[in-house]
Amino acid sequence: MSFRTHLEEVCRQVEGAVACSVMGFDGIAIETHEVKSPEVDLQAMLVEFSNILGQIRNAAELLATGEVSEVSINTEKLMTISRLVSKDYFMVLALLPDGNYGRGRYALRLATPKVRAEL
């Protein structure tokens, strides 16, 4: 099973899903499955996101709050939920603002170990 299958599965399970991606903290996507065209520049957003997530990860280490499990950034046009896959990679799910946020968190929580197993 490739990454793509897991990403497709997440998008299929979550109402309002826009895209699901496995990304490196360097801002380079390993694999992205896009199901809707959002109003925003998704690629630029993911790059910016990986930068911010990297900083959050570093801050969490510094503050000894334990490993970052989930980060969610919601704006007027897009909601995003992300989870760490490994120290170098994370998964991110983008949703429409009226998408099913709770379902998105759940689907991503289930998918992360599956993707981790394939890294």
Added chain:
Amino acid sequence: MSFRTHLEEVCRQVEGAVACSVMGFDGIAIETHEVKSPEVDLQAMLVEFSNILGQIRNAAELLATGEVSEVSINTEKLMTISRLVSKDYFMVLALLPDGNYGRGRYALRLATPKVRAEL
């Protein structure tokens, strides 16, 4: 009604709440209501958080994703949910990892306009 009353109300409504705060993006808390002592350095975390949230706000402007409505950063020891109050201030709720996350989001969404009205 002061800020504190709103912060107390949020903490009372949410199972597992640790603290609720109104903060500036400069990292200075206007008011904090703390109900539990978390395992982490809460003050240091809030300062770091305000810095990261400021960057997210700037990135959202740059990428035209619309205003940031909510940011959530969850680690092994603490979950945090934050919402913008104005362009200079935000509210943040810290919860234990087994706290009621959904209820936290809801309580914070209701409290934000009340705090905004008093700024």
